[in-house]
Amino acid sequence: MSIILVTNDDGIHSEGITALYRAMDSLGEVYVVAPEREQSAVAHALTLHRPLKVEKTGAKIYAINGTPTDCVILGVNKILHKKPALIVSGINKGGNLGDDITYSGTVAAAIEGTLLGIPSIAISLVRDIKDNGDYSVKPSGFKKAAGFAKRLAETVLKKGLPQDTLLNVNIPGIQKIKGVKLTKQGKRIYDNSVHEMSDPRGRKHYWIGGGAPLWEQGQDTDFDAVNKGFISITPVHLDLTNYNAIKYLKKNWRI
Numbered sequence: 390m391s392i393i394l395v396t397n398d399d400g401i402h403s404e405g406i407t408a409l410y411r412a413m414d415s416l417g418e419v420y421v422v423a424p425e426r427e428q429s430a431v432a433h434a435l436t437l438h439r440p441l442k443v444e445k446t447g448a449k450i451y452a453i454n455g456t457p458t459d460c461v462i463l464g465v466n467k468i469l470h471k472k473p474a475l476i477v478s479g480i481n482k483g484g485n486l487g488d489d490i491t492y493s494g495t496v497a498a499a500i501e502g503t504l505l506g507i508p509s510i511a512i513s514l515v516r517d518i519k520d521n522g523d524y525s526v527k528p529s530g531f532k533k534a535a536g537f538a539k540r541l542a543e544t545v546l547k548k549g550l551p552q553d554t555l556l557n558v559n560i561p562g563i564q565k566i567k568g569v570k571l572t573k574q575g576k577r578i579y580d581n582s583v584h585e586m587s588d589p590r591g592r593k594h595y596w597i598g599g600g601a602p603l604w605e606q607g608q609d610t611d612f613d614a615v616n617k618g619f620i621s622i623t624p625v626h627l628d629l630t631n632y633n634a635i636k637y638l639k640k641n642w643r644i
């Protein structure tokens with residue numbers, strides 16, 4: 390029986406991880422190793438300067454006072470009795486589209502899995518394509534998204550993934566999903582929105598985010614697919630090299 394490791398960045402008590410865990414249950418021996426509290430936007434952070442504590446909260450369910458990356462490392466190396474056949478991260482409450490994947494703890498867990506040589510997928514449920522980080526709005530449709538995650542996991546278990554590649558999956562939180570598209574990573578247009586406020590003593594403080602939710606128009610991007618009502622699957626590789634830039638620099642800088 391295949392071992393499947395389920396993790397996330399919204400924390401062990403989130404609705405998304407419960408739906409994902411239930412969906413994976415019939416595909417193999419499922420372990421949940423997830424942060425004890427929300428770790429959204431921690432990216433690929435690793436905890437190095439304090440000890441990590443593992444708390445068993447149910448049969449094969451473990452909460453860790455660390456990041457999603459910590460969870461994958463401890464899960465694979467200390468908790469699971471065998472290397473998993475698959476790591477599934479999510480279901481994130483909100484999209485992980487375009488450049489935002491560089492902030493994402495959900496995607497980072499799949500990155501860590503890929504680094505360990507384990508086929509890994511990150512699943513996110515998009516509340517609204519114009520999502521501007523309003524975390525008071527809960528997405529609906531976790532169950533439906535989990536159904537798709539199950540089908541995809543089944544395929545990955547059967548066929549594997551190309552080397553050095555994870556799947557970043559974004560599922561629109563709408564009633565009628567039109568289909569599935571393989572996409573490329575899009576580009577968000579940031580307005581660098583930072584809100585400045587004062588505390589009761591007149592000292593300034595700041596909130597990052599909440600700006601206008603815009604993205605560059607372009608065919609075949611993750612934004613485009615989700616905006617049109619399709620599930621987006623972006624194969625992401627970990628080689629960040631810009632190969633065109635090597636050519637350009639060799640030619641123009643005479644390096």
Ligand code: MN
Pocket residue numbers: 398399428429430481482495
């Ligand atoms: Mn999250």
